[in-house]
Amino acid sequence: MSENHESIQHPFYEETIESKPIFQGRIISLQVDTVRLPNGETATREIVRHPGAVAVIAIVDNKMLVVEQFRKALEKAQVEIPAGKLDAGEEPEAAALRELEEETGYRARSIVHLQSFSTSPGFAEEIIHLYFTDDLEQGEVHLDEEEFLTCEAITLDQALQYIQDGRICDAKTLLAVSAWRIRTLTGSF
Structure with a gap:
């Protein structure tokens, strides 16, 4: 920075x-x-x-799209919202649209930037740009060569249970579930 x-x-x-x-x-x-x-x-x-990253809260039929993949740093599989790093010179919104379709097979017709935040400001400069969409259409999954994951749509209750079970424990997804819960209860973020 x-x-x-x-x-x-x-x-x-x-x-x-x-x-x-x-x-x-x-x-x-x-x-x-x-x-x-x-x-x-x-x-x-x-x-x-770090070049920065994007993450997307994507809601389809009142369920949030999540991906499960193995995270070597934690030595376990994690359930997370779709996310990925920014490519050189890439705008965050374009990266969010790209990552969402690559990982979930859904294409956003519109997307809203919610917040950008530091992940670990004590030692890293990484910023994650968080987006929201509930305006989706079916696209195609295009995983990177070294990317192995599954996608599912989960209810808010399932997300809360995944947190209890430790299947969701990363900050961006915890923030996403909290934001989704607030939106469900109040109608806005």
Whole structure:
């Protein structure tokens, strides 16, 4: 993320003195920054760089589309809302439409941006752009070569049970279920 004038003026701003690249992967990179703290002392910050991602709350027939896939970092299968990383130069809305169809086989005729949020601001710059749609038509699943998942449409009660069972435990899907529940109860987000 680029620094803006507002953050530089913040009393807790940490000036970067040195930045060392440590790892460059296909999706993320890792760097270690030496920073000057507000009290004049120095410290190091390990920072994960990530291109950003999108996620979609997609509702069809009063059910939310979810995908189940194995997550190596957790060593277990997870149920999550459709999501994926931004490709270089890709606009978040276009990525959301692409990921939704690739993973679920549904195409959104319209989509609404709900919120963009940090996933782990203590060490990563990743931002997820969360979208909503209930305006869907059948398309085609186009999974990436290394992607293995199943898609299902679940009720709100099923989603809450999946949370209880630990099948849903990632932040974006927990947020999605909470937002969906609020919309179900109040009619809006």
